[in-house]
Amino acid sequence: MKLWGGLSVLGLVYAALAFGIDQTFKWWMLHVFDIEARQPVALLPVFDLVLAWNKGVSYGWLSGDASQDLLIAMSLAIAAGLWIWLAKATHPMTAAAIGLIIGGALGNALDRAVYGAVADFFSFHIGSFSWYIFNLADVAIVAGVGLLVYESFTEGRAR
Template sequence: MRLWGRLSGLGLVFASASFAVDQAFKWWMLHVVDIEARQPIAVLPVFDIVLAWNRGISYGWLSDGSWVSQGLLIALAVIISGALWTWIATASRPLTAAAVGLVLGGALANAFDRAVYGAVADFFSFHIGNFEWYIFNLADVAIVAGVALLVYESLSEARNN
């Protein structure tokens, strides 16, 4: 198993950046803006900034908030992060390393929240009328962006073959 490859530095930069930006934003929202006391902050008619502590995973799965569930989710994130790092270390394309780095940084940022707060801090709420999209954070944005880049790369590679 290879732990460092020619594009590992690029993947590390994207992972570190997505982790750092997410954690800095969360710190700022929690300690400077004091979002908990000021929420919701209406930004647009369809977009608010709020604070929601997500004790589970997507759509509230595993949300009992127990330390067993949190420990399981943290352990799962560490295992997946190891697999993602191995993917970065063996990547042959810069887009792959950058995209997987975004996913890795986002996953580690949310795992860090679980370890420190016992839940993930989410802030962004889109809504139209009675419809509300799930509340998410910058780590989630990094994960989705990374996956979207991987899908793009896969589709463009398939077109070229």
């Protein structure tokens, strides 16, 4: 099994950036800005900063204290599988996308290990409709998946 490839460094850089930016922002929001005492902070009529502790995955699925260890293990297993995929990557966009997903997954896994839940801050809403609250790790994961989907469509056209 190949664990290092020609684009592994690129993927590692993107993973480190996603992880580092996510964890730095979370630390700042929790310990410097003190979002818990100030929330909600309305930045736009449709966007607030709040603090929500998510013990589950998207929309609170699999929430509960007992599931934290399982979710950490799943994040680590997924990151390991993605690392193997990264070692075989032949396109820079693939490596960057996989790196973003790994960094985001590890950022949320660290939250679970340290706090017992993932710290989420961004709340979009229009009238009574509210999107789920998310964080920068989630943004990195979605961006990485989006890049992989985009690449799969453009690769097919190139052939």
